[in-house]
Amino acid sequence: MSRSPLLLKAHPSTMSFYDLPDEIVIYILWFLDVDALLATAKTSHSLRTLSLDPILHRLRLKYAHARVAHLLPLRPPLRYLQPPLSTIHLTRTHVAARKLHWSLVRIRLSRQLSRRPKLSSLISENKIPVECCKYDRRSGEFVLGTGVAGQLVERKRRVEREQMKAGLRVWLERKARDISSRPRGEGGVGVMVWRFSRKLKLAASASAAADTRLQCGMAMREPERDRVNRLRRFWEGIAA
Known part of the structure; x- marks a missing residue:
């Protein structure tokens, strides 16, 4: 039920949010999203009643339909969302190609790591400071990452x-x-x-x-x- 606007004119100093007409409150609730609308409905019985008003949800659906109809023509084409320009939309072929690429990278990296020199040889050649490493008594080799940083x-x-x-x-x-x-x-x-x-x-x-x-x-x-x-x-x- 709408409140009389005469009440607003009679007592302007004591006016609050609950003194507003239902039409204005529904118009204010129209700008809230779903989470904010649910949180507002828990504050009082009157706001709960207005938040469940079918007119409010009809207006929200109408506004959402108009907004979607306006934004759909502005979306980028599908070719701009696929590789190599973007990775938003991936087909099965793209996913298989990415898996194959990373498997090849893993194989190449494992081969290169197997041919890398030992840490002891790098320390003897003064390429890595001995302070950055720690001697492991069990394996008899130097272990990297347990000492002081190289910059220090x-x-x-x-x-x-x-x-x-x-x-x-x-x-x-x-x-x-x-x-x-x-x-x-x-x-x-x-x-x-x-x-x-x-x-x-x-x-x-x-x-x-x-x-x-x-x-x-x-x-x-x-x-x-x-x-x-x-x-x-x-x-x-x-x-x-």
Whole structure:
């Protein structure tokens, strides 16, 4: 039974959803799907009665029929739903071809896995870090996947190399300061060897610099010599 609209005008401040006319409530329920409509019907007796109204379901069926009639011409053709464009629609031939393909892939993979080298040989060739593997005492072989990840091992080795370089740099700087602070004539054989090698390096660098300067001077004098030779040949040709 429809509610009077005069009630809405008389008390607008106290109006609620249940004060709406049945026609408006049915129109609102028309936009709900089946699950939401069933959940709404469990809230109250009035909504349950309206959700079971034949007019509501007749409108829903009419709307669904119109929507399906509108969407059916827009669906893609069947050839676009089949392989190789898509895998939505598979025929028996497609299913058999896929099974045959995966069986061939399985056979090829099993053959390649049987020819792969052992894990111990890869570790001996430094292709896989030994930290990534674990030695199995039962089989006597290395097992992959039970150790540290390869990226962590590489990062660990990089940090260790940097620490070693820093330690060697500090040690060499301290050693050089100790050697330079000692007076001449003191120190062991290592100090004498270091000073002698330093003198040799300085002498070699000085001789290399002298050779470079000499070559530059010769390169600058060569154009003048060529010019003199050309002039001499010119005058000799005239005199002849």
